[in-house]
Amino acid sequence: MRVVLADDAVLLREGLARILTDAGFEVVGQAGDAPALVDLVRRERPDVAVIDLRMPPGFAGEGIDAAVEIRTFAPAVGLMLLSQHVEVHHALRLMSDFDGGVGYLLKDRVFDLTAFTADVRRVAAGHVVLDSELVARLVARRRRDDPFDRLSARERQVLALMAQGLTNAGLCADLHLSAKTVEGHVRSIFTKLDLDADERSHRRVLAVLRFLRA
Template sequence: MRVVVADDAVLLREGLVRLLAEEGHQVLAAVGDGPSLVEAVLRHRPDVSVVDVRMPPTHTDEGLRAAIATRAQLPGAPMLVLSQYVEASYAAELVADGSGAVGYLLKDRVARVEEFLDALARVAGGGTVLDPQVVAQMLAGHRRDGALGALTARERELLALMAEGHSNTAIARRLVLSASAVEKHIGSIFAKLGLPPDDTQHRRVLAVLAYLRA
């Protein structure tokens, strides 16, 4: 994959560059601030970008804002955002356009190299990947009113796994279900959330977005 890395912490940035290079990926640019990220992505058109949430000047959410601004100029540009802490609101903003190809992981996940690389590949392939801890936090505070309240416990479990970016095959393996059973449950989720077939928007992403907004 062709990758752009954006992180103001030199050690982490160089560590990511080295890790990606060792895994056979090409790092097109490694930058330390939001404007440089936007410029690098528009110039190089990478397969995916790895972006720290907090960058100069205020070290709050500049990285996230830069990722969103980049996607506004280059719709669907794959972005994997890394954060030191769980911020479900950041994850919601990231997936808000409903086009997929986004991920939100805690930085600790990078140390689990296989998980990190798997998430990177899924985002590059157009998927949506949320850190399991983000999903767990949302589940803990989950309100059971509205459309999501109509979901069964099993359907909520499937939706959480969808939010983590798992494929139907992976979900079936995880929950010890048949592929047809998973498809049936997901069809029910789409119906209860009012998501009819639509060629212009990704229903899995929209379902995750509904989950994040609950």
């Protein structure tokens, strides 16, 4: 799987390159700012781009601007955004502008090498990956008549883990629950969020995206 990296911090770029190379990726290029990233993607056509959300010259969301531009000419390229802090407004924009093949993770998550490389592969495959801290913060923002207010504390916990791409088996392992109990929580989330049964193949992603777009 071919990857390009974009971050103004050279040490972080080199660290990411080493992590991904050791995990079997081919790092085909690195960039230090948004224009260089866009040119790199045009030239190399990677499977996925790992992008710092804040880059020169303004350090104010250039990574997302570059991601939007990349999606216009290379729609198949997965886009993994990394951020130093949870920035809800940037995450909302990311989820609003893209239907899939995107991710938003805190840079601290990179140190969990197995999870990080698995998340990069999921984004490259067209899935949506969201940092659990971001999801928890969004779920905590209560709105009047918000369907997410119907969720129990346990269902919100399940939703946060679903946003990380966990299957039902993964939820069972993380929460130490039986398969039947997990299935019940997942069904309840879909019901409370008014997700129709005919959307079964996409409801895990829709459960997260519907809240972000609410």
